[in-house]
Amino acid sequence: MHTNPTSPLLQLQNLQIAYGGIQAVKGIDLDLWAGELVCLIGANGAGKTTTLNAIAGVLPIAGGSIMYQGDKLNAVPAHRRLRRGVALVPEGRGIFTRLTVEENLRMGAYTRKDKAGIEADLERVYTMLPRVKERLHQVAGTLSGGEQQMVAIGRALLSRPRLLLLDEPSMGLAPLVVEKIFEVVQSVARDGVTILLVEQNANLALEFAQRGYVMESGKVTLTGSGSELLADPKVREAYLGEIA
Amino acid sequence: MNELVSAVPWLGKRNPMAARWLIIIIALVAPIIAWQFGRSWVRILDFALLYMMLALGLNLVVGFAGLLDLGYIAFYAVGAYTFAFLASPHFDIHMPFWLVLPLGAAFAALAGIMLGFPVLRLRGDYLAIVTLGFGEIIRIFMLNLNYPVNITNGPQGINMLDPINLFGWDLSRNLQVTETFSINSLFLYYYFFLLCVAGSIVFIQRLQISRVGRAWAAMRDDELAAKAIGINTRNMKLLAFSLGATFGGVAGALFGAFQGFVSPESFSLMESIAVLTMVVFGGMGNIAGAIVGAFVLAMLPEILRDIAIPLQQTLFGTVILDPEVLRMLLLSLAMILMMLLRPTGMIPARARYAHPENMKREGAL
Numbered sequence: 190m191h192t193n194p195t196s197p198l199l200q201l202q203n204l205q206i207a208y209g210g211i212q213a214v215k216g217i218d219l220d221l222w223a224g225e226l227v228c229l230i231g232a233n234g235a236g237k238t239t240t241l242n243a244i245a246g247v248l249p250i251a252g253g254s255i256m257y258q259g260d261k262l263n264a265v266p267a268h269r270r271l272r273r274g275v276a277l278v279p280e281g282r283g284i285f286t287r288l289t290v291e292e293n294l295r296m297g298a299y300t301r302k303d304k305a306g307i308e309a310d311l312e313r314v315y316t317m318l319p320r321v322k323e324r325l326h327q328v329a330g331t332l333s334g335g336e337q338q339m340v341a342i343g344r345a346l347l348s349r350p351r352l353l354l355l356d357e358p359s360m361g362l363a364p365l366v367v368e369k370i371f372e373v374v375q376s377v378a379r380d381g382v383t384i385l386l387v388e389q390n391a392n393l394a395l396e397f398a399q400r401g402y403v404m405e406s407g408k409v410t411l412t413g414s415g416s417e418l419l420a421d422p423k424v425r426e427a428y429l430g431e432i433a
Numbered sequence: 434m435n436e437l438v439s440a441v442p443w444l445g446k447r448n449p450m451a452a453r454w455l456i457i458i459i460a461l462v463a464p465i466i467a468w469q470f471g472r473s474w475v476r477i478l479d480f481a482l483l484y485m486m487l488a489l490g491l492n493l494v495v496g497f498a499g500l501l502d503l504g505y506i507a508f509y510a511v512g513a514y515t516f517a518f519l520a521s522p523h524f525d526i527h528m529p530f531w532l533v534l535p536l537g538a539a540f541a542a543l544a545g546i547m548l549g550f551p552v553l554r555l556r557g558d559y560l561a562i563v564t565l566g567f568g569e570i571i572r573i574f575m576l577n578l579n580y581p582v583n584i585t586n587g588p589q590g591i592n593m594l595d596p597i598n599l600f601g602w603d604l605s606r607n608l609q610v611t612e613t614f615s616i617n618s619l620f621l622y623y624y625f626f627l628l629c630v631a632g633s634i635v636f637i638q639r640l641q642i643s644r645v646g647r648a649w650a651a652m653r654d655d656e657l658a659a660k661a662i663g664i665n666t667r668n669m670k671l672l673a674f675s676l677g678a679t680f681g682g683v684a685g686a687l688f689g690a691f692q693g694f695v696s697p698e699s700f701s702l703m704e705s706i707a708v709l710t711m712v713v714f715g716g717m718g719n720i721a722g723a724i725v726g727a728f729v730l731a732m733l734p735e736i737l738r739d740i741a742i743p744l745q746q747t748l749f750g751t752v753i754l755d756p757e758v759l760r761m762l763l764l765s766l767a768m769i770l771m772m773l774l775r776p777t778g779m780i781p782a783r784a785r786y787a788h789p790e791n792m793k794r795e796g797a798l
Contacts (some may be wrong), residue, residue: 225774234557244658245660245661247657247660247661266665267660267661267663268660268663268664268665271621271661271662271663272663274443276661277656277661278661279657279658279661283655283657284654284658284660285650285651285654285655285658285659286654286655286657287650287653287654288650290652292647294652296647296662297662298660299644299647299648299651299662299663299664300663341658344662345661345662348662348663405692
């Protein structure tokens with residue numbers, strides 16, 4: 190596991206993904222450096238979730254390549270990618286609704302064997318997410334949306350990820366809750382986890398992210414630093430609901 | 434057994450020790466009570482135990498792993514026919530029981546994997562339809578593989594299967610204890626099957642709280658998320674199909690040996706549905722549910738047969754409704770009421786670790 194600091198942690202090269210005959214992602218390039226928080230924004234159906242799922246390995250790719258720590262991940266199955274530090278928080282949270290909160294969190298450590306390490310990480314997640322700790326023995330399906338999202342993030346953290354793929358953590362949540370979630374995301378980033386964040390809430394995402402990519406119908410159309418994109422009239426018009 | 438114990442009404446929560454002994458005593462004396470009503474009732478109990486094994490096995494696939502299987506009886510058939518091929522005059526092979534039983538289980542497991550591979554990407558209703566087709570294919574094979582080479586003897590089935598023989602002890606003969614006292618063969622089978630069911634319960638309970646059981650629970654709730662936390666869902670699905678099938682295969686081999694006769698008509702779609710009904714009726718995803726569901730639904734038609742005819746004769750002077758028709762009617766009615774009043778079954782599966790003390794006791798995490 191030697192990371193070459195002169196090359197990105199994750200590199201998508203001409204990545205293409207298709208559902209049946211329909212190309213959802215039409216060749217995108219993306220670099221993600223260790224320690225970065227980068228967001229991927231775009232309208233519905235632009236291919237954001239598809240891209241994220243392909244990086245996590247739950248979706249096969251049609252062309253191009255996914256480079257991670259200098260190795261090609263194209264044919265590596267999802268459960269192996271997790272072992273190498275790529276964790277996904279799926280769209281719609283993907284909580285195990287019939288298991289308790291604690292079971293959900295512990296399932297995140299499914300591939301790990303180091304008991305002491307797992308307990309220590311659990312404690313870290315509890316301090317980061319005090320609301321979750323109050324509900325440890327509750328069945329996860331009975332939590333509110335925001336709490337479920339926290340559990341989903343906590344679960345992903347228990348795999349000790351190097352790269353965290355977050356798929357629309359703000360989906361369907363009240364603005365106040367969204368802010369809380371973003372605070373959590375930021376503190377995860379501060380701990381040194383590299384984050385690729387997919388968001389529809391472009392305003393908020395760009396505010397937090399160092400860099401952003403804008404996707405439109407399967408292609409990356411714009412890229413730049415968070416503040417650059419926030420100031421870009423095209424972005425403001427298309428995603429922030431302002432008339433230029 | 435903990436799950437069974439806590440399912441005992443009233444006593445289960447107050448005095449688990451007493452509830453445990455109650456279950457053991459009921460299980461042990463049940464055939465003696467049944468004997469008072471006639472030997473056919475002991476036979477019915479024997480079959481009820483086989484249904485329990487089937488329900489336990491199907492519960493692994495449907496309840497634990499969340500894979501709807503409508504062709505489960507096919508594995509029962511594989512087990513029964515394996516026994517028929519290897520321990521009957523049909524091919525004139527008489528292999529010992531202790532060899533045939535694991536072989537039956539192994540072939541059933543293989544059939545489970547054969548079914549598992551093509552359905553890996555299917556879920557829900559699509560999966561149900563393919564498994565249903567698989568069950569029918571196996572039955573139709575059994576029905577038609579008598580020409581050009583006679584393998585299964587077609588619709589006539591295979592006769593005179595060897596009885597269960599435990600190291601020289603033939604269960605089909607009454608056990609002569611003293612000159613005047615003997616134990617009927619039906620009892621011997623009962624206690625042997627009871628032992629098998631008890632073994633299955635212990636095994637499945639261990640499995641449920643193991644890594645595999647947790648992986649199944651995750652897969653059942655959200656397959657994508659299960660993949661994302663590093664579960665190899667392909668292997669877990671195949672394991673569910675093959676382990677579930679193993680129970681079906683063992684039950685099938687026992688069934689063949691007990692009945693001494695197998696034919697394709699024992700393995701119809703209705704049987705698959707009956708076993709699934711037991712699992713759903715009892716409560717999906719928990720062992721006590723499978724046991725109770727299998728017991729109630731295996732006994733119900735027999736009790737009905739005993740009551741319906743005399744009752745109709747005294748009431749109307751003639752038999753208006755055939756018990757067989759009545760059985761389907763009442764069964765459907767019971768299912769509808771169940772879904773309305775207790776949609777999670779008679780004994781709902783509870784969240785296993787909802788109470789911290791369980792977590793410590795079961796030591797699973």
